[in-house]
Amino acid sequence: MQVVTAQRRDLTEVFTGLRPRQFQRLVRAVHRNGGRALDPDRPGRPWALALEDRVLLVAMYCRTNLTMRQLAPLFGISPAAVGRIISRHGPLLALAPGKRKPGRHQVLIVDGTLVPTRDRTVSASSKNYRYSANLQVLIKADTRVVLAVGRPLPGNRNDCTAFAESGIKDACGTATVLADGGYQGTGVLMPHRRQAGQDRLPDWKEQHNTSHRRVRARVEHAFARMKNWKILRDCRLKGDGVFWATSGVAHMHNLALSH
Missing domain, CATH: 3.30.420 (Nucleotidyltransferase; domain 5)
Incomplete structure (x- = not known):
């Protein structure tokens, strides 16, 4: 049984430090950075969690530093699945490089x-x-x-x-x-x-x-x-x-x- 989910907006800020609107911006950034290739309708074995929940899991891992064994029962998946999600999605949360380098006025x-x-x-x-x-x-x-x-x-x-x-x-x-x-x-x-x-x-x-x-x-x-x-x-x-x-x-x- 999944205890923590992105559908619970009241938990988003508690576990990620982001308000719901800010968290949705993070999800969209992950989607643009390659998350759309991880959607359930893509070929291959589907993920156990929706993209929003996977992003929540990685953000919660960074925020709380809980172990994979501690996160697994909260999301209703195995520790191995938690490890795969963190490994695959962690780089997608990374700060995007600026399109332009800073100018001399900055x-x-x-x-x-x-x-x-x-x-x-x-x-x-x-x-x-x-x-x-x-x-x-x-x-x-x-x-x-x-x-x-x-x-x-x-x-x-x-x-x-x-x-x-x-x-x-x-x-x-x-x-x-x-x-x-x-x-x-x-x-x-x-x-x-x-x-x-x-x-x-x-x-x-x-x-x-x-x-x-x-x-x-x-x-x-x-x-x-x-x-x-x-x-x-x-x-x-x-x-x-x-x-x-x-x-x-x-x-x-x-x-x-x-x-």
């Missing part, structure tokens, strides 16, 4: 976040004392909307290296990009630093740093909201799973910001 913010993951091939022991992957995230400064998520790198890589290797640098286009002091040599705007022999910065540099911190804090707010999807606190997926999970959460984060 202001963006970049920063990295550590996502703990069980897969040692994409992680390393990090400053959070866990095996984690470094995910670079690029957001719009004015709206906090996530524009891009970089490919995962081991968590012991510094941000200036990850900026180029993850692909985030290419996603910046010609926009003005703000970052913290860990992005030296990347060409982004960083806070002023004291030179050798300087006791303090000039007042005008201190004012610039204050403004810079105030704006750059928005990416930290975005991370805090994204980590309400608990899969980013302990990702059990292997291989590209940590990337698809982070990108899917970024997509849902953007939908949650919309009206």
Whole structure:
């Protein structure tokens, strides 16, 4: 017996963090990205759940980080079927790349976040004392909307290296990009630093740093909201799973910001 279903609109926000209208936008995005090839009327063995319920299952998995054995009885299917749905549909929730690269009139913010993951091939022991992957995230400064998520790198890589290797640098286009002091040599705007022999910065540099911190804090707010999807606190997926999970959460984060 299926306990959780997309037909129960009152459960959508509880289990996904999205209001019903936002959840329907997610379903339509999955349908466009390849979900229509997964419809029951297509040739082959049909799925046990409708497309809406499959999207709900993946979104709920990201939101709650329940195991497949815990999700299975809620949807009235086997743990193996839950695993197949997550594996097949997870990438379809990913954030779509922008049709145009940001222009020079835009202001963006970049920063990295550590996502703990069980897969040692994409992680390393990090400053959070866990095996984690470094995910670079690029957001719009004015709206906090996530524009891009970089490919995962081991968590012991510094941000200036990850900026180029993850692909985030290419996603910046010609926009003005703000970052913290860990992005030296990347060409982004960083806070002023004291030179050798300087006791303090000039007042005008201190004012610039204050403004810079105030704006750059928005990416930290975005991370805090994204980590309400608990899969980013302990990702059990292997291989590209940590990337698809982070990108899917970024997509849902953007939908949650919309009206």
